[in-house]
Every structure is written in C-alpha cells, then in structure tokens.
C-alpha cells in the first residue's frame with residue numbers, strides 16, 4: 001500500500017496550480033534536490049510542519065521582452081500526518097533509526113525494521129512508515145524522512161511563554177507599606193531547557209523569541225544556517 005508524507009501544492013512559473021501526493025522517499029528527494037540547487041527551503045515558524053520551497057528564475061521570456069522578468073515556482077508541502085501526533089516512544093524509535101544512518105542505515109525485513117542489534121516491531125514500523133516519518137528506499141534501507149525529522153525537532157522544542165510577576169513594595173500616604181502587583185514580565189522557554197535570559201515587557205515579544213528559537217532548530221533539520 002502506498003503511503004504519503006506530504007500533500008504538495010505546486011504553483012508553476014505561469015501561475016498554474018496543481019496538487020500532488022508525495023511518498024516520504026520522494027519528498028526527501030525533492031527537498032534534497034531543492035537544497036542542492038540552492039532553492040529557498042523555508043519551514044513554517046509554527047508547529048504545523050509545513051515547508052515552502054521556492055525556485056526563482058530571472059530572464060527574458062521571449063525576444064520581444066524589453067526587460068528581464070522574475071518568475072517563481074513554489075511547492076507548499078503540507079504533512080499528511082500532523083507532527084504533533086509523534087509520541088515519545090515513536091521519537092525514541094526514530095532516534096534509534098537516525099543513529100544507525102551513519103552505519104549504513106536500518107533495513108526493512110519482512111515488516112520489521114532491523115536497526116543494528118535492535119529492531120522496531122512490525123506494528124510500530126508500519127505506523128511510522130504510514131505517517132511518512134520513515135522513508136523506505138528501493139535498496140531495502142529505511143531512513144528517517146524530513147517529515148520525521150521535523151516532527152522530532154518540534155517534539156524536542158515545545159516552547160511556552162512563561163510569566164513572572166513583579167511585586168513592588170509601595171508606601172501609602174499614611175506611611176504604611178504593602179506589596180502590590182507591578183507590571184509582569186514574560187519569558188521565552190522551551191522543553192529542551194533553553195531559556196533566552198530576556199524578560200519581555202510584552203507577551204508577543206516573548207512569543208516571537210520562542211518562534212525564532214523553534215525556527216532555528218527546524219532550519220537545522222535542513223542544515224540551513226540560522
């Protein structure tokens with residue numbers, strides 16, 4: 001049974017649009033080729049796991065063009081399975097497969113995925129393949145797909161906005177002091193342990209810092225510099 005990692009919405013240079021379903025291995029080839037060609041590969045900053053690939057060409061379309069035109073081809077990749085569904089156990093399984101990749105990778109063997117001396121049970125392996133988080137290749141090897149690596153990064157970096165009250169000691173007209181609630185401060189925090197150290201006056205600023213932190217780790221999936 002064919003399973004898919006992404007729904008790709010393609011907009012061609014002439015503006016025409018079409019939709020294609022991409023199996024994990026094919027999506028990985030498309031993304032790898034785009035990175036190789038230095039097309040723009042941009043993961044969304046939210047937790048959706050979406051990726052936009054943009055190829056730009058500039059040139060004369062015909063002999064009668066008086067100036068060069070810039071045209072874009074975009075592919076918007078939407079995960080078939082939401083990355084937020086990745087469980088802790090599945091994250092561990094993907095980590096095991098990923099660690100094996102530099103030693104030739106995991107091998108598909110009659111339903112099981114053999115990872116060095118370990119293995120993923122058929123049901124667990126089937127689920128990971130079905131969700132597009134593992135990619136099965138022609139040569140029988142199995143690797144963690146880009147969709148899988150993005151789901152892992154999103155699980156590793158669950159950001160939240162912390163709040164810190166700043167109580168202040170105030171003295172009234174009678175000379176009596178008391179604690180009062182002062183302006184709050186917001187913090188950008190992440191499940192990986194990251195704290196950026198800033199205390200933000202505005203919640204939106206802390207949220208923006210969290211998005212930047214998450215995006216840096218999503219870009220790292222594609223070896224893009226922050």
Ligand SMILES: [Zn+2]
Nearest residue numbers: 157190192194
């Ligand atoms: Zn983090």
